[in-house]
Amino acid sequence: QVRLQESGPGLVRPSQTLHLTCSVSGGSITSGDYYWTWIRQNPGKGLEWIGFVYHNGNTFYNPSLRSRTTISIDTSKNQFSLTLTSATAGDTAAYFCARELGGALAGTIDYWGQGTLVSVSS
Amino acid sequence: SSDLTQDPAVSVALGQTVRITCQGDSLGAYDASWYQQKPGQAPVLVMFGQNNRPSGIPDRFSGSSSGKTAALTITGAQAEDEADYYCNSRALRNTHLFFGGGTKLTVL
Numbered sequence: 001q002v003r004l005q006e007s008g009p010g011l012v013r014p015s016q017t018l019h020l021t022c023s024v025s026g027g028s029i030t031s032g033d034y035y036w037t038w039i040r041q042n043p044g045k046g047l048e049w050i051g052f053v054y055h056n057g058n059t060f061y062n063p064s065l066r067s068r069t070t071i072s073i074d075t076s077k078n079q080f081s082l083t084l085t086s087a088t089a090g091d092t093a094a095y096f097c098a099r100e101l102g103g104a105l106a107g108t109i110d111y112w113g114q115g116t117l118v119s120v121s122s
Numbered sequence: 123s124s125d126l127t128q129d130p131a132v133s134v135a136l137g138q139t140v141r142i143t144c145q146g147d148s149l150g151a152y153d154a155s156w157y158q159q160k161p162g163q164a165p166v167l168v169m170f171g172q173n174n175r176p177s178g179i180p181d182r183f184s185g186s187s188s189g190k191t192a193a194l195t196i197t198g199a200q201a202e203d204e205a206d207y208y209c210n211s212r213a214l215r216n217t218h219l220f221f222g223g224g225t226k227l228t229v230l
Contacts, residue, residue, distance in 0.1 A: 037219070047157075047165065047208055049219040062218065096164055100219070105171060107212035107219060108155040112164040 002026040004097050004113035012091075012120050018084040022097030022113060029078045030055045035100040036080045037109065038071060040093040048093075052100060053080050087120045094118075126154075126209055126222035133228040134199045140227065144192045144209030148220045152212050154192035156185060159206045159224075168207075169194055196227075204229045 008020035022036070029036060035052040042048070051061035053071040061069050070083040084091060095118055099111040126146035134140035144154055153172055157165035167176050169185040184195045192211075196203055209222040 039221075046224045047210075047221040049210075049221060052219075060217070101170075105152070107152045107210055108167065108170040109157070109165075109210070110167050110170075110176065112166070115164050 002099060002111045004099065004111055006095060006097050006113045006116040008116060008118070010116070010118060012087045012118060014088060014120055014122055016087055018082070018087045018091060018118055018120070020082045020095055020097070020116065020118070022080050022082075024078045024080070024099075027099075029073060029080065030075050032056075033102050035102060035106075036071075036073060037098045037100045038082045039096045039098055039109075040091075041096070041115075042090070042093045050082065050084075050095075089120050092118065092120045125213075125218075125220040126211060128207075128209060128222040128225045130223065131226045131228070133230055134196070135230050136201065137198055139195065139197045140199055142194045142196075142207050142225045142227065144194075144211075144222045145190055146211070146220065146222070147190060148211045148213035148218075149187065149190050149192055151214045153187060154185075154209045154211045156192075156194045157208045157210070158203075159208065165208060199227075199229050201229050203227060 003025045005023045012018045037052040038050040053073045068085045073080040094115040096115045097113040098109045101108040125148045156169040158168045159165040173185045206224045208224045
């Protein structure tokens with residue numbers, strides 16, 4: 001059973017950098033069958049895709065967040081991370097890491113982390 | 123903004139059938155997937171591909187699609203099905219992953 005677990009600060013000051021890590025267990029992050037993905041959900045709102053990293057380090061980001069976003073992968077630790085710079089109150093959200101299937105089922109997210117709430121406030 | 127459009131809210135009487143729809147141009151290259159989210163919890167995959175249920179999802183959930191519209195049908199809705207439902211789709215390989223705005227399902 002694959003498990004994903006987010007970790008990182010629950011409070012970030014405005015203009016500072018938000019950094020979260022996702023630890024993956026029960027499966028290898030080096031598999032080429034998946035995209036390792038970050039998704040967020042503003043309070044009371046819908047889901048917003050942030051971007052993904054592939055096992056070889058290739059990335060693709062939501063155009064609306066691309067200029068502030070970096071997603072990286074650490075295969076030695078079976079982890080991947082999210083960095084979001086210049087945080088504002090609008091970045092206050094529950095952040096989920098997830099595994100997206102590739103190939104013909106691209107877009108399907110079969111495993112999700114439990115989510116971590118990040119507040120951006122002074 | 124979302125390329126995928128869902129009705130914000132739908133209600134169904136206990137034991138009756140409800141259809142939740144998702145429309146958008148990105149429903150082309152890949153089939154839609156559907157997720158159930160209850161308050162304070164992470165979303166759970168309930169339908170993917172043409173009509174595939176992950177292990178543990180009751181067979182009262184089914185999926186369908188036609189052109190630019192995908193649908194999730196619950197046949198014989200139960201109280202525990204009350205939740206928010208989201209569709210998503212990837213338009214093309216290595217492109218934006220779209221989510222619908224979500225449908226709040228109330229079981230009366």
